[in-house]
Amino acid sequence: MTFSSVTFCGRWDLQGIPRVCAPAAEFSFAFEGASLALELEGEARFRIEIDGKDFSILETRERKIYPVAADLENGIHEARVRKMTETEFGSISLWKIYPEPIPQKTKTFPLKMEFIGDSYTVGFGNSAPNPITGTAFSTTDATRSYAALVAEKFHADFQVNAYSGRGLVQNYMQIAPRWTIPQLYLYTLGGESPLGNSPSWDFSAFHPDILCLFIGINDWQGEGSHPNPAIFDAAYSDFLDFIRSKHQLSHIFLLSTDIFPQNFLPERIESVFSRELSRGNRDISHIYLPTPQNSGLDFHPNLSRHEAMANKLFQKINTHFEQKKCI
Structure with missing residues (x-):
């Protein structure tokens, strides 16, 4: 998949499959549907926010598809995935988002x-x-x-x-x-x-x-x-x-x-x-x-x-x- 509709915050290597080590790095996106899953690889913990509210904590290790949310209301949602842990050895890879993110309004920051x-x-x-x-x-x-x-x-x-x-x-x-x-x-x-x-x-x-x-x-x-x-x-x-x-x-x-x-x-x-x-x-x-x-x-x-x-x-x-x- 392409990640053109995903906003990355923190130090990410975006030269191929997105990779990250930094603590508190994050990615956010909009999606349409009643469920969400992430294909991730590497040992980390993530704080999941959906529509501006804390939703769950996700732990990842081996590469696989990790279910994040189900039974959401049908429609467009905004997700924010924030890395809680530091990666001192190796890195974390983001392979795919299910469903694929949809274009969203570009975020602007005052600082x-x-x-x-x-x-x-x-x-x-x-x-x-x-x-x-x-x-x-x-x-x-x-x-x-x-x-x-x-x-x-x-x-x-x-x-x-x-x-x-x-x-x-x-x-x-x-x-x-x-x-x-x-x-x-x-x-x-x-x-x-x-x-x-x-x-x-x-x-x-x-x-x-x-x-x-x-x-x-x-x-x-x-x-x-x-x-x-x-x-x-x-x-x-x-x-x-x-x-x-x-x-x-x-x-x-x-x-x-x-x-x-x-x-x-x-x-x-x-x-x-x-x-x-x-x-x-x-x-x-x-x-x-x-x-x-x-x-x-x-x-x-x-x-x-x-x-x-x-x-x-x-x-x-x-x-x-x-x-x-x-x-």
Whole structure:
């Protein structure tokens, strides 16, 4: 089938059969009929919305046709399929939609946003009842991460390019040392890139107005040595320069929070912020997001904490817009 009547949100490889790895990526379409099924391949969980309402959660693994809805009222419906999970290895393929989507009015968005980060931005384990119950697959809901919630508040087109366990200079416990966030960010499919199966990302395909950068947590966690502060700060500025070379952004929000046991991140981000100001860059702000008593899986922020983070970030971004109107 062709996918010309499907709207894709997030980083997708659309050079053939649509493939995706990114958390909170989604696709939406209109269809006519009383039932809906999706032919998908790969291990993931999806939040299904039909006609603007939560409908069900779909789990996929092997390639097959997955029934999504039945006994709907006859007529035209709108479906939104949102990826709840992160795909760290491999990718998810969308083979076919039954019935085939019908043309729909092109959606317009007032704002484009991008969120770059690690497991906090993924929404890792945020629906777990406590830090030790459940798995990452069963308790991660990227559609309710602070990033997705902020984008929803702004009715924005958005991307979440986030990679659990990865850092700016080094990854958590030195895992996959070559594949840090800046390296993975170059590719469309983070879970395929170390295998050599991902195209490079075409940065002209999506130009965000606002970019939120929440990186560095994993650089300062885990056993062993951690980055030299000067090296970390320089690498952060280099990444900012790369981002600016690809996009003419309205603003970049540098995010930080307290981390355990070596709570260096807020200090480092403030240092980077001051460094950028001294270089004449006025397109950035530093926002500290409190994350006390994390009770999600492996002591990550839970759903209520993500909501609090989203509320604060939304208010800060809103204030930024209001101030710009007065200038």
